[in-house]
Amino acid sequence: MNLTEYTTLKIRLFGILREKMDSDNLIISIHNTSISLKELRKYLEELYPSLGLNEINIVFAVNKVIRNDYMNVKSSDEIAIIPPISGG
Amino acid sequence: MISTTKDTIYQTKIFDQIKDDSCGAIVSFTGLVRDHNSKGKVEGIFYEAYDEMVEEILRNIEKEVFKNWNIKKFIAVHRTGYVQVGEISVIVAVTSEHRKEAFEACSYGIENIKKRCPIWKKEKTQFGNEWIEGVKISE
Numbered sequence A: 001m002n003l004t005e006y007t008t009l010k011i012r013l014f015g016i017l018r019e020k021m022d023s024d025n026l027i028i029s030i031h032n033t034s035i036s037l038k039e040l041r042k043y044l045e046e047l048y049p050s051l052g053l054n055e056i057n058i059v060f061a062v063n064k065v066i067r068n069d070y071m072n073v074k075s076s077d078e079i080a081i082i083p084p085i086s087g088g
Numbered sequence B: 001m002i003s004t005t006k007d008t009i010y011q012t013k014i015f016d017q018i019k020d021d022s023c024g025a026i027v028s029f030t031g032l033v034r035d036h037n038s039k040g041k042v043e044g045i046f047y048e049a050y051d052e053m054v055e056e057i058l059r060n061i062e063k064e065v066f067k068n069w070n071i072k073k074f075i076a077v078h079r080t081g082y083v084q085v086g087e088i089s090v091i092v093a094v095t096s097e098h099r100k101e102a103f104e105a106c107s108y109g110i111e112n113i114k115k116r117c118p119i120w121k122k123e124k125t126q127f128g129n130e131w132i133e134g135v136k137i138s139e
Helices: A015-021 A037-047 B011-018 B051-068 B099-116
Strands: A007-012 A025-030 A034-036 A059-062 A065-067 A072-074 A079-082 B002-005 B025-032 B042-049 B073-079 B081-084 B088-096 B119-125 B128-131
Touching: A007 A034, A007 A037, A007 A072, A015 B119, A015 B128, A025 A037, A034 A037, A037 A059, A037 A072, B002 B051, B011 B025, B011 B073, B011 B088, B025 B099, B042 B073, B051 B073, B051 B099, B073 B099, B088 B099
Parallel strands: A007 A079, B002 B073
Antiparallel strands: A007 A025, A034 A072, A059 A065, A059 A079, B025 B088, B042 B081, B042 B119, B073 B088, B119 B128
């Protein structure tokens, strides 16, 4: 019997990142119930090198609020990657 | 009224909504799509927004404006989708009894929209479509 717990995270994409992945979301599985945004960033860099996250000055929004890298996120959170903005 | 919209923004409609007989001043900022950039001709701009987050931030900006200035009404609307040259991309309008408050509140509104709202633009030019290099979002 496999007792390993997996949590699914849905990450919303916008702008150039949405276009690069040709998708509005990324769905990923992690081995724990939560993960820090710092770890998530590293994980996404490894999983999706074509996103170029290490080349773009991105931040994360969690439940529509900008959060720093030390916040932990779980499956019920609305997570979004915010690339540099250019409204107006 | 604060929102993002896929519909054309009409300045006259905004003026009618913001006008108030108890106020002697309306100050507004209207952002338009220019017909050029540093490389050449621009035909239009595709605007993309994280709509739900933008509306939450606009609500916060609205609260801050009412807290800091004695104004009567505040409107902030940003377009999404394709906006042609000459069309309005964003409008901020403020009504107050006197002009000083309206000028300051309007300036605060547009500056904070540009710094804090997750909105992205891609220009349609003679060379193709290109995402505009933006700035890191502010909290």
